[in-house]
Every structure is written in structure tokens, then in C-alpha cells.
Amino acid sequence: MQFSESWLRSFVNPDKISTDALSHSLTMAGLEVEEVGPVAPPFNKVVVARVLSTERHPNADRLNVCQVDAGTGETLQIVCGAPNVAPGVLVPCALVGAVLPPSEAGGKPFEIKVGKLRGVDSFGMLCSARELKLSEDHGGLMLLPEDARIGMDIREYLDLDDQVFVIKLTPNKADCLSIHGVAREVAALTGAALRLPEMKPVAVTLADKLPVKISAPDLCGRFSGRVIRGVNAHAATPAWMVQRLERAGQRSISALVDISNYVMLELGRPSHVFDLDKIHGGLDVRWGRKGEQLKLLNGNTVELDEQVGVIADDKEIESLAGIMGGDSTAVTLDTTNIYLEAAFWWPQAIQGRSRRFNFSTDAGHRFERGVDYATTVEHIERISALILEICGGQAGPVDDQIVNLPQRKPVRLRVARAERVLGIELSPAVIADVFQRLQLPFAREQGEDGEVFVVTPPSYRFDIEIEEDLIEEVARIYGFERIPARPPIAESEMRPTDEARRSTHAVRHAIAARDYQEVINFAFVEEKWERDFASNDNPIRLLNPIASQLAVMRSTLIGGLLDKVRYNLNRKASRVRMFEVGRVFHRDASVADGGLTVAGYRQPMVAGGIAYGPAFDEQWGIATRPVDFFDVKGDVEALLFPRVARFEPVSHPALHPGRAAQVVIDGKVAGVIGELHPRWLQEYELTQAPVVFELDLQALREVGLPGYTEISKFPAAVRDLALVVKQSVRVQDLLDAMREALEKQGSARYCQSLVLFDEFRPKAASAAIGADEKSLAFRLTLQDTGATLQDETVDSAVRCMVEAAGAAFQARMRG
Known part of the structure; x- marks a missing residue:
């Protein structure tokens, strides 16, 4: 929010507080002043002057020789090339010796001297x-009003030593989105008197009322309006207001x-002025309907639905409720009769509606945070008085309809x-004292813990x-600066560490x-x-999405990871390996509300990763090859260690049907791993298939407690066996059958490892x-x-394994 210090001090003027002190007080009270700067750069010896006469320059067609009264006691001759110079106009005049701002950034100030022009x-x-660096208008001289006194310093006349405050407000401080609101805070902080503009009822000389119906009390709780006829829309806005x-x-x-x-900035009350002659019949305040359209004041035509509030007449939609007016009833310089509206719109009914149409307005910014519902009539009177004073006209009575206002529940504060x-x-x-100063x-x-204050929040x-x-x-x-900085006092306690679980931070480091x-x-x-x-x-x-395309909550990390792969590929990165640890969201009716839960939604933490491009950075010792399923499978096994996972085929919408597996730990599915489905390679413009994994974070965190295992001092017996099976037989099924056979025979306690180390598929059939x-x-x-194990024991174990494989899968020993 931006405003001038002089405007603020017209409401509250703490005499003994400087600009810097005022800025500091506001910042320490939670109204952060981001910037304070002068309304004009420094310059001097520029005064109000009247052009007495002009004549064409004898040696230049575009120059005029002017005789000027600058209040110095003598007439000055000044050569001027401005197209709007004319006898009788009042303009700023830089006297000899004046120093003007530099013409461009970084330049030097410009000094006015006696000179010759042609x-x-x-x-x-x-x-x-x-x-003078007061605006970017360079179409001619700056013309001043007739009330300007000749010879008066232009800085004094235009109040150019005024300061502009830029305040960054937090979303909860909607009550300070006006000069009145900030002035309330200054009065509370300094004790200075608060002065408000007069809001007396204007003289009612018409009986006209516009019929208004509020069909949506959950959209609009109060609607105030007034008819004013005979206004002069060509009237000039007063210089002080401009x-x-x-x-x-x-x-x-x-x-x-x-x-x-002006009244919106002054009092925080957005209002709207309709051209009364363009309204068909009466107004209806209601929710929109699917298929309706509205052309707004900014020229955009928007599609409406049941989630957006509107003001409609008997023929068409006239306004987007609480956000922006429609083009069809906008006032123009030909407008003579108007309908003035000020309403209370429920914040929940306005929140997020502007972003649905990709724009933001000052009115919507205020209404979605909450605007005072108790002062619509007073503010109508303030606006009416200004219109009648500046534009003339005759006012009708205020039509004030109250249908649904907030009920302010008292809030208790225990001392x-x-x-x-x-x-x-x-x-x-x-x-x-604090509450009295804040009104x-x-x-x-008296309560159980001592004295209690019961505060009824004001309407604003x-x-x-x-x-x-x-x-x-x-x-x-009270003052944040008065609260001493004291170190926290707490008892130190050595808490046991859960060695069976590692932290999320440790999981991130491991990946x-x-x-x-x-x-x-x-x-x-x-x-x-x-x-x-x-x-x-x-x-x-x-x-309320922050962008129209980011409109749903994720149930998998794969989309975000793949998007970042494409982002890197578009920037010439050939090898990409990324991971993310984050929350995903699923519907689950069994979840109840809790401290960290929301009813109906399950929000587990998962860890996902993606690998694309070469398996290793290019080097002389290893041949370049693309990353494959088994590279990433090895990464997953290393992350789960010392727990051992099973990998079982799975059908997954994002993954290749024959190159995807679900990760199973202790009989429970803990995630998936696989190549991206071929149909998504073309869809997302990828030249090779990335390999992705997604694991439940809790499964990654569970590592278990280490257990003692005796190290044998006797030699191990190693046997290799090659089995011929149908190509459809899964290796995991073979391993399960052979381990089960060892278990039944009683040799399982001797088995240190059973691993596959080679696979051979012939190109053609052989004997x-x-x-x-x-x-x-x-x-x-x-x-x-x-x-030491005897050969008979070893041979017996091998034999039982081969027999079990043969019985289950018709496997036979090769050769």
C-alpha cells in the first residue's frame, strides 16, 4: 500500500514525531514500511510565474519569446519552445541560478544560466x-491552477517536500488497507487525536430508488445504494484529489x-458507480450460472459459473461481485444519471475468484480479506457528498438492505x-490501555487463572x-522493542536414540x-x-490454485520428476539423476481429523528418484551405455540395506509393462521401480526411457537393529549349477523353490548365499x-x-535343490 505522509497527517498528526520516527513506529507495530521517499527530487529557485505575452522568435519558427512575471519585481524575457505556452497561463519558472534534476539517471544536476537562444x-x-521529474508528461509546460500565487516557491505550492510511504501489509491486516486504517494505528501508537472526514447525510431531493434483490445472502450480507441524477461527468477532478x-x-x-x-484509499471502502440509464429494470445480487458471460471494464470477457458472484439486471450481467464492474454499465463522460453502490461481500465468496480469471483488483484484494460491514451507509454519504460537490446533481435516499452480517463472537484473553x-x-x-487505544x-x-478480558472484535x-x-x-x-530478549530456559534431557530407524535427513543423504x-x-x-x-x-x-494448470494435489512424484528431467534436457544436460522426498495425497475415508491429518485424506511421505542418460559419466575405463532397470534396482537395494526386498512384476500406468516391478519388504508392498512406459516417451519428447522408483519413506527409514552372527573359521563350499528352464520361468520363483527345498532338508542353516550370476538365451535351438x-x-x-562340511552334505543339498526345481518347473541340469 502506498500513500503520502501529508494525507496520513490530515487524519492524525503526532507533532513531535518525524518522518523517520513515524516509519519506525509503524514497522515495529507490524506495518512494515518498505520504502519512504520524497515525491519529487531536490531542486531550487523554481517559482510560480505568469506568461504576460508571447511573440514569434525572429530566427526560429518553433520558439517563442515570452515576457514573464515571476514575482521578482521585474519582467523576465524567456525563450520557450513548448507548444502550449500562451499569454495568461501560470507555469513553473526556473530562475537564473536554479538547479534542476538531471535529465537522465546517473546524470548531473542542471543549472540555469543567462543564455542566448538563436x-x-x-x-x-x-x-x-x-x-521537474514530477511525471513523464512532456507534451508541454506544466499548467498550474489560477489560485497559485505568483512568485511562490513551487515546492511549497505543490507540497513537494511531502514523503511517500510504501507499506507491506501482512494478509491479516486488512483493516489497514486505507488511510483511515493506518491512521487508527498511528493514533493508538502515539496517542494523537484521530480526525475523520465529515460523513453527514447529503440533502435528499429525489424520491427515486432502484429495485435491488439479494438472492444470495451467503454472497452479499449488506447492499447499500443511491440514485443520483444530473451529474456533470465532464467536471474536472480537483487538483488536491488528483x-x-x-x-x-x-x-x-x-x-x-x-x-x-479516492474513498476506497481513504476509508478502505471499494464502491462502484453504475450508469443508471444503462441498467435494465432492477438489480439482482446472486451467484452466476454456467454459460453466462461478462465483458469487464478491463476489456476481458469472462465465462461465469455457480462459484462466482454477480450483480445482474433484468437483461444481463452487470458486474463481477466485489471484484470488477462490467463494461456495459460503465460511466462515461456522457453519463448524467448514476447509481452508487457500496456493499458487504463475504470474504469466503470473493477469495480466489480474481485468480480464476488471471487478474487482480484493488476491490477484490480488500473484500477477500474483509471490509467493514457496519459503515456502508456512512461511506455512501461520503462519496455522495464529493460527487455533489464536484459534479453536481440531485441525490435520492439511501436504500440499505441488510440480510446476513457476521456475528462477532467475543474473544477471551487471560492475563x-x-x-x-x-x-x-x-x-x-x-x-x-492497549485495548482502549485500539478502540x-x-x-x-475473574477466571480460574486470574483476570480475563472479554473483547468483542469491531466490525472492521x-x-x-x-x-x-x-x-x-x-x-x-506495548512495543516489541520493550520486550527483553531472554534466552529460553529448559531442562536438558538425554533421550534414547531409536537405532532401528534412521531420520529422513539420513535417507536424503543416502540417496x-x-x-x-x-x-x-x-x-x-x-x-x-x-x-x-x-x-x-x-x-x-x-x-484456490496459485496457477490454473497446477490445480490438483499429486498422488505420485513421477510427474514432477519427469518434468524436471525435460527441463534439464532442454538446457543440454545429457545425464540426469534426481530424487525428491515429499508428501503425496490420496482419498481415504478412514482418516479422521487430527493434529497432522485431515479427514478423508491420507498423506504419506514417499521418496522418488529418476535416472536418465548414460549409466556413468563419460570416462576411458568404462564403455558408455544407457542406464537400465538393473542399475536403479541396485540403487534401491543399497538404500534398503540391510533389509532385503523382493521384486515382483507389476502393472503400473507410468511404467513399461515388462520392465516394472513392485518392491516387497516383509510381505508388504513398499514401492515400485521400472522404466517409463513407451507411450510416454513420445508424449513427453524423450529419446530414451528413464528409470524411476518410488518408495514408501517409512520402509526406507526402517533399518532394524544389528544382530550378532558368528563368523565361521571353517572353509566354505561353493557349487555352481546351471539349470535349463522355459524362458517364461521367473528367476525369483526358482530361488524360492530351491530355498524351500533346503529348508525342508535341514540344510538351510548352512546356506550363506544363493545368487544368479549368468543367463544365456540361445539364438537358435541346439541339442x-x-x-x-x-x-x-x-x-x-x-x-x-x-x-568343515563333508562332500556328501554339500552334494545332498545341491541334489535336493535340482530336484525341487525339476519338480516345480521341469528344470534340468545343463550338459
């Missing part, structure tokens, strides 16, 4: 607003629009609780709902150690990603291996801790 002496310079608007960052448009904007939170001693008298009505009573304070809000108010006005770079993505994603990678046709939708068969070579390591 042979004619010139004793000064007539100035444009651009030459000046205040410009210093608040607003451009002057026309008198009627300027007055509406003992405030002392504990702030860490200081607070007497009830101090707290009472917060309160009552006092939508940020006061719980006890902590009142504690914050006490801290702000990074496998050559993956961490990324952090939004938890809200494109709806298309959910359909493509999770077959999720009913994703969890956001009520040893058929065309539809494959050879699998396993290595079996047996070892006993009590004695």
Missing part, C-alpha cells in the same frame, strides 16, 4: 512536469471514477496466558478470532550418495500428470537348449560354524 537573451526557463491519488499510485481517469477510488506467551509481566491496567470494546471478569477487525490474536495486539502496541541430486517440487500438479502416471481420474482438487529355453547359472555357498 541570438535572443533568455533569463530563466519555463518548465514541464517532466523537467495529487493524493497520484501519490498513492493511482492515475486520474475522470471525476466519478476518481471519487470512487496470565499473555504473560507466559510474551515472557513479561503485564498488569491488567496495561492491557486495558476494542472489552469487559473484565476480521483478524481477531482467537486468544493469540489479542496477545499479538497487546505485543504490538544423494548414490549420485542423485535432490529437487523440491510443488505438491500441486497438472491434472494430466495424474491421469497419465497414476490413472487418477478423480484427483484431489484445489479450491542342449531349445529355442524357447534359457540357461540360468546359480552360485551356492554353504558353510558351517562348527565343522
